[in-house]
Amino acid sequence: MSKLKLGIVGAGFVANFHTRAITQVRSIEIDGVTAIKGAEALSDIVKKHHLGKGTVYANVAEMAKHVDAIAVYVPNFARLEIVEQIVDAVKQGAQLKGVICEKPLGRNVKEARRLVELADEVGLKTAYFENQIFMKPVQAQLKQLAPQQKTMGPLALTRSSEEHGGPHEAWFWDPTRQGGGVLCDMGCHSIAVGWYALTPIGKPITFLEPVSISAETALLKWGLPAWREKLLNERGVDYSKTPAEDFTTGIVTFRNPETGQLVKAQFTDSWMFEKQGLRLFMDGMGPGYAFEVNTLQSSLQIFIGDVAAEATADAEIALEKSTASRGLLAVQHNEADLYGYTDENEEAAAAFLAGRDGYLPWSYGLEITKLVMAGYMAAERKQTIDLIDPEIQGELETYIPLIQQGKGAEVLF
Numbered sequence: 001m002s003k004l005k006l007g008i009v010g011a012g013f014v015a016n017f018h019t020r021a022i023t024q025v026r027s028i029e030i031d032g033v034t035a036i037k038g039a040e041a042l043s044d045i046v047k048k049h050h051l052g053k054g055t056v057y058a059n060v061a062e063m064a065k066h067v068d069a070i071a072v073y074v075p076n077f078a079r080l081e082i083v084e085q086i087v088d089a090v091k092q093g094a095q096l097k098g099v100i101c102e103k104p105l106g107r108n109v110k111e112a113r114r115l116v117e118l119a120d121e122v123g124l125k126t127a128y129f130e131n132q133i134f135m136k137p138v139q140a141q142l143k144q145l146a147p148q149q150k151t152m153g154p155l156a157l158t159r160s161s162e163e164h165g166g167p168h169e170a171w172f173w174d175p176t177r178q179g180g181g182v183l184c185d186m187g188c189h190s191i192a193v194g195w196y197a198l199t200p201i202g203k204p205i206t207f208l209e210p211v212s213i214s215a216e217t218a219l220l221k222w223g224l225p226a227w228r229e230k231l232l233n234e235r236g237v238d239y240s241k242t243p244a245e246d247f248t249t250g251i252v253t254f255r256n257p258e259t260g261q262l263v264k265a266q267f268t269d270s271w272m273f274e275k276q277g278l279r280l281f282m283d284g285m286g287p288g289y290a291f292e293v294n295t296l297q298s299s300l301q302i303f304i305g306d307v308a309a310e311a312t313a314d315a316e317i318a319l320e321k322s323t324a325s326r327g328l329l330a331v332q333h334n335e336a337d338l339y340g341y342t343d344e345n346e347e348a349a350a351a352f353l354a355g356r357d358g359y360l361p362w363s364y365g366l367e368i369t370k371l372v373m374a375g376y377m378a379a380e381r382k383q384t385i386d387l388i389d390p391e392i393q394g395e396l397e398t399y400i401p402l403i404q405q406g407k408g409a410e411v412l413f
């Protein structure tokens, strides 16, 4: 079986998560790593698990000569610069088959569109990594409910949410570097998976046409004095000056172009979730059938009493963004697989090896960025945004939310 030789840019949280996933993927070798910080440590993991050569390269240009595809796992503010380096490398003769980018594709439509254009310029195949679409529970409900969908009709409502207590690195909290708060960071997941679950089986990923969006953004926890101070001390971000939203909710309405039926995807995302750790929740309602996914309901629970709590070295082992290390804990023993990282890697490798785009190309990531930006627009204007209005579509091309501009106080206070 031929394997895709992958080079990874960035060696932080998500690069490590993907590496864990790739221990379960037979079609990828991690042959290169380059990052400002963490490349050696990631390379050690690659070598320890025999996942590929794991050579540490000084930069993208060097790495591009030795791999088939590059995965961009750098922070949002560094995306464009890295993709420009990849495209330059191809122009210099690097034989790359494809390029992968983590969510969100861009901090705004202009940035996301530029990324799509750059890859097109040199004919690079693309994969936009939206792991939640590849989640096994999401895929399994589709298979299980296919007969119901066929006889009764498609889903009419989905509700999706991703919530935890707040991100692990300072740059996520800074709306100018990240692109906003939780709507930009996690709203992109919930909007994507909601849209996907509503899509009738067998139809293309953008078959349902986005018609309108309403949304709210709010700063409910991290703007309070004690939490603001903690954020300032621990992350160096001052939410009295440049706040970002820690809560968002909204509804996207879609139209089925064949039947005219209107269906809705409701999303809720927060960085103020006070439970055991990360929770992904999705449900869907069809005529006479439904599904529900809740990643905090695990088949494994463990209990750690106070006397034994000191022995727990690392709460994060139990669950991403764990908030407790004692009591009754939900444990996910294979998070990389549960969250869809395994299958999205497998799919991208198969696509690039066959000379095609991934199931979710960057052009799809651009559509998600548009919806996220329209969400900010709706919250800022306190209006439902008409997504078929050509004027709005034009505005979205250059729209930068106030929160992303560092002017969140005008919206959130």
Ligand SMILES: NC(=O)c1ccc[n+]([C@@H]2O[C@H](COP(=O)([O-])OP(=O)(O)OC[C@H]3O[C@@H](n4cnc5c(N)ncnc54)[C@H](O)[C@@H]3O)[C@@H](O)[C@H]2O)c1
Pocket: 009, 010, 011, 012, 013, 014, 015, 034, 035, 036, 037, 038, 039, 073, 074, 075, 076, 078, 081, 082, 102, 103, 104, 129, 131, 169
């Ligand atoms: N799918 C998911 O659920 C998920 C989860 C976490 C992060 N992400 C996405 O992954 C991306 C990375 O997030 P993270 O949590 O791994 O961030 P991180 O801060 O933990 O790691 C970033 C890595 O990139 C490196 N880096 C920064 N600038 C660089 C540059 N110019 N050149 C080379 N390396 C550079 C850093 O040194 C570090 O190794 C983000 O876009 C984020 O949105 C997705």
